[in-house]
Amino acid sequence: MISVDRTLMSTHHDREFVGFMTTGPPVIFPEKIWMWVSAPKVKVDGEGRPKFASYGLRKIEVALQDAGFKAAVIDPDSLGPYLKRAKAFLVGHHDYFAFNPPSSEWWLVTGKEPVNRRRLLEFMSRAADVKRRWNQDMKTVVGGPSAWQWLYTPNYLDEFLVDTIVEGEAEKLVVRLAEAILDGEPLPRYVSIAPRDSPRIEEIPTIKAASVNGLVEIMRGCPRGCKFCNVTLRPLRMIPLDMIEEELRVNAGAGIESGVIHSEDVLLYGADGIHPRPEPLIKLHRLVKRYYKAMAWSHASLAAVVAAQREHKLITRLSEMILGENQDFTGFQTGIETGSPRLARAVMPAKAAPYPSERWPEIVEEAFMILHEHRIVPAATLIVGLPGETPDDVMKTIELVERLKPYRSMVVPMFFVPMGVLRREDWFRSVNLTRDHAELMLMTLRHSVRWAKDIISTFYLRGAKLAPVRFLLSYFLGKVAKFADGLTPDQILDHIEEAKERLAASKAKEEPVIRPLAKLKAVLTHS
Amino acid sequence: MPPPTGDVEIVLEGCPPQGSAPKISSIVSKWARMGAYRFIFTIKGARFEDCLDDLHDVIQSFIFASFTVREDGEPLGLPRITVRSANPGIEIVEEVT
Numbered sequence: 001m002i003s004v005d006r007t008l009m010s011t012h013h014d015r016e017f018v019g020f021m022t023t024g025p026p027v028i029f030p031e032k033i034w035m036w037v038s039a040p041k042v043k044v045d046g047e048g049r050p051k052f053a054s055y056g057l058r059k060i061e062v063a064l065q066d067a068g069f070k071a072a073v074i075d076p077d078s079l080g081p082y083l084k085r086a087k088a089f090l091v092g093h094h095d096y097f098a099f100n101p102p103s104s105e106w107w108l109v110t111g112k113e114p115v116n117r118r119r120l121l122e123f124m125s126r127a128a129d130v131k132r133r134w135n136q137d138m139k140t141v142v143g144g145p146s147a148w149q150w151l152y153t154p155n156y157l158d159e160f161l162v163d164t165i166v167e168g169e170a171e172k173l174v175v176r177l178a179e180a181i182l183d184g185e186p187l188p189r190y191v192s193i194a195p196r197d198s199p200r201i202e203e204i205p206t207i208k209a210a211s212v213n214g215l216v217e218i219m220r221g222c223p224r225g226c227k228f229c230n231v232t233l234r235p236l237r238m239i240p241l242d243m244i245e246e247e248l249r250v251n252a253g254a255g256i257e258s259g260v261i262h263s264e265d266v267l268l269y270g271a272d273g274i275h276p277r278p279e280p281l282i283k284l285h286r287l288v289k290r291y292y293k294a295m296a297w298s299h300a301s302l303a304a305v306v307a308a309q310r311e312h313k314l315i316t317r318l319s320e321m322i323l324g325e326n327q328d329f330t331g332f333q334t335g336i337e338t339g340s341p342r343l344a345r346a347v348m349p350a351k352a353a354p355y356p357s358e359r360w361p362e363i364v365e366e367a368f369m370i371l372h373e374h375r376i377v378p379a380a381t382l383i384v385g386l387p388g389e390t391p392d393d394v395m396k397t398i399e400l401v402e403r404l405k406p407y408r409s410m411v412v413p414m415f416f417v418p419m420g421v422l423r424r425e426d427w428f429r430s431v432n433l434t435r436d437h438a439e440l441m442l443m444t445l446r447h448s449v450r451w452a453k454d455i456i457s458t459f460y461l462r463g464a465k466l467a468p469v470r471f472l473l474s475y476f477l478g479k480v481a482k483f484a485d486g487l488t489p490d491q492i493l494d495h496i497e498e499a500k501e502r503l504a505a506s507k508a509k510e511e512p513v514i515r516p517l518a519k520l521k522a523v524l525t526h527s
Numbered sequence: 528m529p530p531p532t533g534d535v536e537i538v539l540e541g542c543p544p545q546g547s548a549p550k551i552s553s554i555v556s557k558w559a560r561m562g563a564y565r566f567i568f569t570i571k572g573a574r575f576e577d578c579l580d581d582l583h584d585v586i587q588s589f590i591f592a593s594f595t596v597r598e599d600g601e602p603l604g605l606p607r608i609t610v611r612s613a614n615p616g617i618e619i620v621e622e623v624t
Contacts, residue, residue, distance in 0.1 A: 192593050
């Protein structure tokens with residue numbers, strides 16, 4: 001049985017970015033409405049299998065099925081009967097305890113526990129209770145990109161009866177674990193998979209059931225070597241077009257008309273080093289558009305945007321392929337991280353390549369201009385408080401954000417939190433913001449709210465079906481805009497200090513693990 | 528002497544004493560330079576959760592390597608490093624079988 005809590009088992013109204021709301025606590029709206037907007041329930045079949053599930057869970061599901069195991073992704077609301085008899089309960093998540101950005105930012109800024117964490121704790125607590133009472137032999141295995149967070153919360157390993165933590169690309173390992181479980185062998189408590197043991201292309205299975213928002217992986221790894229990112233250590237692998245097509249066919253067969261192609265840097269698919277090449281990218285986009293009416297990239301680098309356009313007019317050519325009758329904009333996630341060439345050279349020396357790090361701010365601005373002209377919306381991150389950051393670095397980032405004002409985009413600051421402090425209950429005290437940081441946060445808030453209102457009303461949530469979501473999100477953004485209008489950097493600093501105090505006070509109480517006994521009884525009664 | 532494969536077993540006799548992570552990491556580094564990249568920790572007489580204070584620094588520091596941590600279990604027949612508490616600090620015994 002493979003599952004995850006509702007915040008990840010949802011199509012987010014077929015809008016990937018709406019899913020980001022689950023990384024914050026419910027504000028302005030009550031949690032029920034917040035969840036309905038950000039993570040509505042997904043359709044399930046008679047056996048509790050969701051019509052759409054996270055891509056990572058689908059990969060694990062198919063790896064086990066191909067090896068002959070009876071394995072399936074199960075919706076969190078349908079776990080009851082399975083928990084009492086399953087041999088193994090596998091959970092995959094990309095931010096178990098809300099330690100990753102942006103969850104950690106919202107947690108710190110509001111002083112309230114993000115909804116993804118609340119839901120995960122509730123989900124794990126419910127499963128552990130059933131295991132404790134009826135199925136003590138069931139093995140609980142946790143994995144996914146944020147599996148490392150369990151090492152920082154050993155109390156939850158105990159509380160939720162977790163047997164094994166798996167870090168890394170697990171398609172091969174999960175089969176060995178499943179064999180060990182069925183053979184009654186003792187499981188390791190922790191396994192991490194070295195980059196050189198990552199599955200080769202031919203060892204990566206293709207999904208057999210539909211993924212959330214039609215996500216299909218086109219590449220693994222990244223050649224840019226940024227110091228704050230571990231994806232860069234994995235071997236670079238291009239998924240061949242025939243494998244991509246198999247997955248597109250599965251998703252299209254499930255009725256998906258709009259999907260995301262996933263890579264750390266989509267424009268490097270088939271690239272010559274870090275120089276994008278037209279032929280593979282055009283073939284890829286032509287293939288995707290044969291199956292999906294609308295498409296988006298998960299991530300791309302801003303340097304690749306500039307190189308693609310300067311060298312081959314490729315952004316123009318690709319946008320002509322993507323946009324048309326069924327789609328009038330697209331978007332992706334990207335990293336600016338800093339506006340300081342000095343800091344860029346120190347922590348992400350190849351981020352600007354093939355251009356020198358000294359030109360990084362100009363590359364960012366040029367990329368934003370290119371994207372704006374082609375109706376492609378970047379959602380960009382900044383990292384605040386990187387090791388070695390000076391006040392001058394922050395000023396350069398502020399100057400860059402100022403220059404990005406005319407371009408349709410989202411810009412979100414993220415706090416650098418050293419991993420070592422996450423084991424401390426008062427980890428949030430390690431985030432010490434200056435007035436310049438607060439000014440930067442205020443600029444990005446105003447920038448993002450202004451453009452989010454434009455994006456929602458112009459492109460993102462059009463149509464009668466999405467009218468209630470559009471109304472609620474517009475209402476929410478209106479409130480945030482009003483709040484941001486009167487805000488000063490000093491007020492931000494005061495607000496964050498107050499939030500830290502609230503967090504400290506809540507930590508002093510019992511951990512906020514919810515034990516919904518009434519719900520648990522209901523689940524068990526139905527099972 | 529280089530290990531015969533990339534695999535090495537590290538036996539922890541109890542949780543590593545507080546502050547021992549740098550010493551264990553330096554042993555891992557040394558064996559990694561000799562070609563090891565899969566490190567299998569066997570914790571004897573203690574629970575994984577209880578050893579994380581120092582152990583997590585080791586298993587999260589070598590991103591090129593894979594780590595497996597098990598509680599007890601038979602010897603694996605691999606090159607073996609045994610780590611035990613000593614007064615003061617820790618004692619480390621390296622054996623290439």
